[in-house]
Amino acid sequence: MTEQRDSYSDVIRSLPNPGLGLGLRSKHFNYILEHNPEVDWFEVISENFMDSGGRPHHILRQLAERYPVVMHGVSLSIGSTDPLNKEYLTKLKLLAKEIKPLWISDHLCWTGVNSLNTHDLLPIVLNEESLKHICNRINRVQDFLHRPLVFENPSTYLTFKQSTINEWDFLRYMTEETGCGLLLDVNNVYVSAFNNDFDPVHYIHQLPHSRIVQMHIAGHQHCGTHIIDTHDRQVVQEVWKLFTLAWHLTGGVATLLEWDSNIPDFEVYHAELLKAKQHMSSIFDMELNPEKQEYSEEAVSNPVNFMINDIVVN
Amino acid sequence: MENSTFSLKQLQNWMQGMLVHHEPLENGNAEVPVMVEQVVNSSKRLSAVRHMDIYRYSYIARLRACMQSQFSALAYALGSELFELFADQYLDTYPSESYTLNTLGEKFPAFLEETRPDAGQEEKETWPDFMIELAGFEYALSVIFDERANENSTVTPNNTPDELLVPAPVLHLFHYQYPICDYYLEYSQGKEPELPFPEESYCAVTRHNYKLGLFTIRGAQYYFLKSMQQGNTVENAKNDLVKTFNFSRAEVDKIWPEWKKSFIEAGFFIAKNIKGP
Numbered sequence: 001m002t003e004q005r006d007s008y009s010d011v012i013r014s015l016p017n018p019g020l021g022l023g024l025r026s027k028h029f030n031y032i033l034e035h036n037p038e039v040d041w042f043e044v045i046s047e048n049f050m051d052s053g054g055r056p057h058h059i060l061r062q063l064a065e066r067y068p069v070v071m072h073g074v075s076l077s078i079g080s081t082d083p084l085n086k087e088y089l090t091k092l093k094l095l096a097k098e099i100k101p102l103w104i105s106d107h108l109c110w111t112g113v114n115s116l117n118t119h120d121l122l123p124i125v126l127n128e129e130s131l132k133h134i135c136n137r138i139n140r141v142q143d144f145l146h147r148p149l150v151f152e153n154p155s156t157y158l159t160f161k162q163s164t165i166n167e168w169d170f171l172r173y174m175t176e177e178t179g180c181g182l183l184l185d186v187n188n189v190y191v192s193a194f195n196n197d198f199d200p201v202h203y204i205h206q207l208p209h210s211r212i213v214q215m216h217i218a219g220h221q222h223c224g225t226h227i228i229d230t231h232d233r234q235v236v237q238e239v240w241k242l243f244t245l246a247w248h249l250t251g252g253v254a255t256l257l258e259w260d261s262n263i264p265d266f267e268v269y270h271a272e273l274l275k276a277k278q279h280m281s282s283i284f285d286m287e288l289n290p291e292k293q294e295y296s297e298e299a300v301s302n303p304v305n306f307m308i309n310d311i312v313v314n
Numbered sequence: 315m316e317n318s319t320f321s322l323k324q325l326q327n328w329m330q331g332m333l334v335h336h337e338p339l340e341n342g343n344a345e346v347p348v349m350v351e352q353v354v355n356s357s358k359r360l361s362a363v364r365h366m367d368i369y370r371y372s373y374i375a376r377l378r379a380c381m382q383s384q385f386s387a388l389a390y391a392l393g394s395e396l397f398e399l400f401a402d403q404y405l406d407t408y409p410s411e412s413y414t415l416n417t418l419g420e421k422f423p424a425f426l427e428e429t430r431p432d433a434g435q436e437e438k439e440t441w442p443d444f445m446i447e448l449a450g451f452e453y454a455l456s457v458i459f460d461e462r463a464n465e466n467s468t469v470t471p472n473n474t475p476d477e478l479l480v481p482a483p484v485l486h487l488f489h490y491q492y493p494i495c496d497y498y499l500e501y502s503q504g505k506e507p508e509l510p511f512p513e514e515s516y517c518a519v520t521r522h523n524y525k526l527g528l529f530t531i532r533g534a535q536y537y538f539l540k541s542m543q544q545g546n547t548v549e550n551a552k553n554d555l556v557k558t559f560n561f562s563r564a565e566v567d568k569i570w571p572e573w574k575k576s577f578i579e580a581g582f583f584i585a586k587n588i589k590g591p
């Protein structure tokens with residue numbers, strides 16, 4: 001067990017930094033194949049392709065030949081008290097065998113129990129019991145896939161009374177116990193921190209930086225009393241500041257811009273990503289002063305690109 | 315109630331119940347529903363209930379939006395208010411059990427049938443039939459779009475001998491009491507079709523280079539293609555047609571070249587590989 005954990009740990013440490021990446025969205029399929037844009041790598045939502053026998057799969061095959069690809073999942077449900085879904089894991093493994101991703105990631109969350117799927121990334125109770133439960137499951141999934149997994153901190157909108165461990169510590173214990181890696185979503189840190197009254201700067205400082213293999217940046221919607229993670233707009237300055245901090249602390253890791261709703265044209269999406277370059281070299285300014293923003297009333301969290309196929313009719 | 319009374323399993327069951335069933339589930343053997351305040355922290359700006367409501371609101375709004383995009387023609391036909399009502403009831407009755415959202419609407423056509431407003435009445439209204447057929451068609455299209463199949467990519471020459479013609483790997487045939495395919499096509503072309511009157515209709519759906527082709531066909535053509543899908547040759551399918559429709563053989567032979575040309579052009583047929591595997 002310890003040996004296995006150490007070998008996963010070594011794999012995580014040796015993962016490359018492919019640079020600045022974008023999420024693969026069906027809206028951009030044609031553009032990417034026609035123009036071969038200079039994007040360093042693409043992140044694909046595993047669930048959108050693992051059952052596909054049509055166009056999405058056809059496009060992904062071509063894309064994986066041209067670009068490094070990372071598989072990002074939303075349905076592993078590592079925190080659920082349901083048994084692990086063998087069918088899902090088998091399909092995940094098959095897809096990985098085919099497209100050879102640099103790594104496979106999912107979220108520290110649960111998505112449902114009693115065989116239901118809420119299709120949301122639900123918050124984890126952070127205590128000893130759940131830590132043990134989750135580490136045990138991570139071990140089993142990693143052994144099944146024969147590779148370490150990478151876990152992302154989700155946006156959260158509540159905390160549980162029963163939680164006794166800080167999220168940053170919980171994530172660190174996970175890496176220590178299982179050898180898994182981390183995907184640090186700096187926007188999610190910002191969103192969760194605002195919603196649950198913690199300091200995002202402290203959170204990022206406390207993480208085990210050597211275990212972070214990737215970052216996410218994204219736009220969100222501010223509703224006044226809370227923030228919803230909508231992935232539907234540009235990244236706010238405050239989140240760029242956190243990105244700068246995390247960039248320095250990690251020494252620079254693969255970075256991806258998420259955009260899942262109101263998806264703009266490819267060039268606009270790419271241009272927003274490239275802004276990351278100027279924030280890599282800027283000095284982190286501890287002062288987080290939220291810019292004035294428009295508050296919106298009803299936002300729906302869009303944690304990931306849950307894609308319903310856009311049917312193409314001739 | 316002490317916090318420690320909730321196991322992880324209880325907690326997840328309870329929270330999921332809050333989302334999926336819009337109401338707190340009862341906690342094991344306890345008589346009273348678990349209060350959100352007992353489980354969830356309040357924060358500087360939000361009460362525990364408001365925190366929970368963010369998840370509750372997002373759950374239904376997200377899945378409703380998915381239903382809307384999976385059944386966009388139906389949503390147009392019903393109007394968004396009525397569609398939402400049906401979608402919400404559906405999600406309540408058949409919450410998702412799948413890791414993918416692509417199958418979210420799988421049981422929707424059956425659900426509409428089960429819950430048709432005139433169920434149990436002798437005099438049936440007709441518009442529910444249309445809606446049910448349209449829902450079934452839209453869901454079928456999403457399945458065909460992404461089904462595993464050898465793609466119809468080769469061009470079949472018009473002069474391919476009849477003996478070599480076989481149905482394309484992606485060819486699906488539909489028979490409806492309403493002009494479903496025409497309605498769907500008009501809708502997808504951005505027109506604003508009106509609720510149609512009942513009228514028996516047949517259609518064929520193909521996939522070529524990963525794009526769907528939708529074709530309204532005639533009843534006799536439907537039976538002819540069905541017969542070929544069951545493994546019959548062109549010759550036998552023609553014989554079937556003569557028997558079923560009381561056509562004369564001469565009539566069928568006369569119309570055949572025209573059918574053959576349009577079927578090949580529409581991608582209903584491919585040429586059998588005579589070299590074999």
Ligand SMILES: [Fe+2]
Nearest residue numbers: 152185216258
């Ligand atoms: Fe993310």
